[in-house]
Amino acid sequence: MAINYDQAVAFYDETRGYREGVVERYRDALLAHTGADPSARILEMGIGSGLIARAFLRARRDYYGIDLSLGMMRLIGGKLEDSRRPLLAQADCAKLPFAAASFDLVHAVRVFHHLADWRDCIDEARRLLRDGGALVIVENLPPAAAEPPPWAVVQEKWDQILRCLGVGDDGIRHGIWLTDEAMSQYIASTGARADSVELLRYVEKPVSARVMVERRVAGMFSSDWRLPASTRRDAARQLVDWLERECEAPDVLVEREMTFRALFARW
Numbered sequence: 170m171a172i173n174y175d176q177a178v179a180f181y182d183e184t185r186g187y188r189e190g191v192v193e194r195y196r197d198a199l200l201a202h203t204g205a206d207p208s209a210r211i212l213e214m215g216i217g218s219g220l221i222a223r224a225f226l227r228a229r230r231d232y233y234g235i236d237l238s239l240g241m242m243r244l245i246g247g248k249l250e251d252s253r254r255p256l257l258a259q260a261d262c263a264k265l266p267f268a269a270a271s272f273d274l275v276h277a278v279r280v281f282h283h284l285a286d287w288r289d290c291i292d293e294a295r296r297l298l299r300d301g302g303a304l305v306i307v308e309n310l311p312p313a314a315a316e317p318p319p320w321a322v323v324q325e326k327w328d329q330i331l332r333c334l335g336v337g338d339d340g341i342r343h344g345i346w347l348t349d350e351a352m353s354q355y356i357a358s359t360g361a362r363a364d365s366v367e368l369l370r371y372v373e374k375p376v377s378a379r380v381m382v383e384r385r386v387a388g389m390f391s392s393d394w395r396l397p398a399s400t401r402r403d404a405a406r407q408l409v410d411w412l413e414r415e416c417e418a419p420d421v422l423v424e425r426e427m428t429f430r431a432l433f434a435r436w
C-alpha cells in the first residue's frame with residue numbers, strides 16, 4: 170500500500186522545507202558528482218511539492234518529475250515564478266511512463282524509505298537511464314556519530330509509547346534506508362557500481378521539543394499515517410502528558426546538522 174502525501178499538502182512545505190540556499194547547494198553537488206552537462210535530461214522520482222525541483226528549474230535544466238500525489242505536485246507551480254516548467258506525470262516509481270534510455274540522471278530525495286517495492290523502482294530507473302547515466306537515491310540523515318538533538322527525545326518517547334500500546338517494529342519504522350546494507354547489495358547484484366557519498370551538510374530550521382510534539386499530535390509524520398486512529402489518539406494524549414510533566418526545556422529551539430546522503434548507482 171502506497172503512502173498518500175495528499176494529506177500532507179497543507180503542511181509539507183512549512184514543516185519539511187530547507188533554509189535558503191540549501192537546495193541550490195544540493196543541486197550543485199549532485200551535478201558536480203555525476204558530471205551531468207547542462208543539456209542532461211533529469212528525472213526526479215517522488216518530486217512532491219517541488220522543494221528540490223525548484224533549484225534545478227531556476228537553472229533552466231531539462232527536468233521531469235513524477236509523483237503519486239497530485240495534491241503535492243499542484244504546489245510546484247506556485248514556486249516557479251517565470252522559470253521553466255517541469256514535465257510532470259502522476260505515476261508510481263515502479264512503473265514509469267517513459268521510454269527506455271531517455272534520461273541521463275534519475276534522482277529521488279526522501280522517497281525510497283517509503284517504497285515497499287524498492288527493488289522494482291531501482292530496476293525501473295535503470296531501464297530509463299542512458300549509457301553512462303546514474304541513479305541517485307538520497308535521504309536526509311544525521312552525520313555519522315552526531316549527538317541527537319535534545320528534541321530527538323520526543324521521537325524516542327513516541328516510539329516507546331507506541332510499543333506500550335502494542336505497535337510492533339513494522340508499525341514504528343517503515344521502509345528501507347540507504348544505510349541498510351540490503352540496498353547497496355541489491356544494486357551491486359544488478360551489476361552496478363554502488364557508491365555511498367555524503368553530498369553535503371546543512372543546518373535544519375530550528376525546532377523545539379514542543380513543536381515536534383505538536384507535529385506528532387497533528388499527524389504530520391508519514392510513519393504514523395497507517396496507525397489505527399484510536400492508537401494515534403491514545404499515543405498523542407500520552408505524549409502531551411509527558412511534555413507537560415517530564416520533558417526538560419520543551420521550548421529550547423535547536424538547529425540540527427544534517428546531511429544529504431546519496432547512494433549512486435551506475436550500470
Ligand SMILES: C[S@@+](CC[C@H](N)C(=O)[O-])C[C@H]1O[C@@H](n2cnc3c(N)ncnc32)[C@H](O)[C@@H]1O
Nearest residue numbers: 174215216217220236237238261262278279283
Ligand atoms: C517525503 S516526500 C519527498 C518529496 C520531495 N522529493 C522532497 O524531498 O521534498 C515523499 C514523496 O514521495 C511520493 N511517493 C511515495 N511513494 C511513491 C511511489 N510509489 N511512487 C511515486 N511517488 C511516491 C509521495 O507522494 C511524496 O510526494
